[in-house]
Amino acid sequence: MGIPDLTAKSDCELNNWIKNHEEQKATGSQLYRDLLLERARRAQEKQLLDFETSLAHLTQAALEQRCTSYGALAAASDVIGPKLGTR
Numbered sequence: 294m295g296i297p298d299l300t301a302k303s304d305c306e307l308n309n310w311i312k313n314h315e316e317q318k319a320t321g322s323q324l325y326r327d328l329l330l331e332r333a334r335r336a337q338e339k340q341l342l343d344f345e346t347s348l349a350h351l352t353q354a355a356l357e358q359r360c361t362s363y364g365a366l367a368a369a370s371d372v373i374g375p376k377l378g379t380r
Contacts, residue, residue: 297324299331307332320355333366343370 337344
């Protein structure tokens, strides 16, 4: 099986793949990391999250073997908005 073209996948498909990896405890796989990077890249394109800051946050969470959330990623990038509340 070749490496899938993640840019051709919808946001929903990416999120489902990420969820499936997490449920199957397959978060150490290269595909899982690629999925997270693609999701972060897309968010950066929408100017919601800083890619490098997000990557550093995700890396630190992985090293500490702890879960993180969209809210924590947003806070790390100092993103605010109507759905996210205030700083």
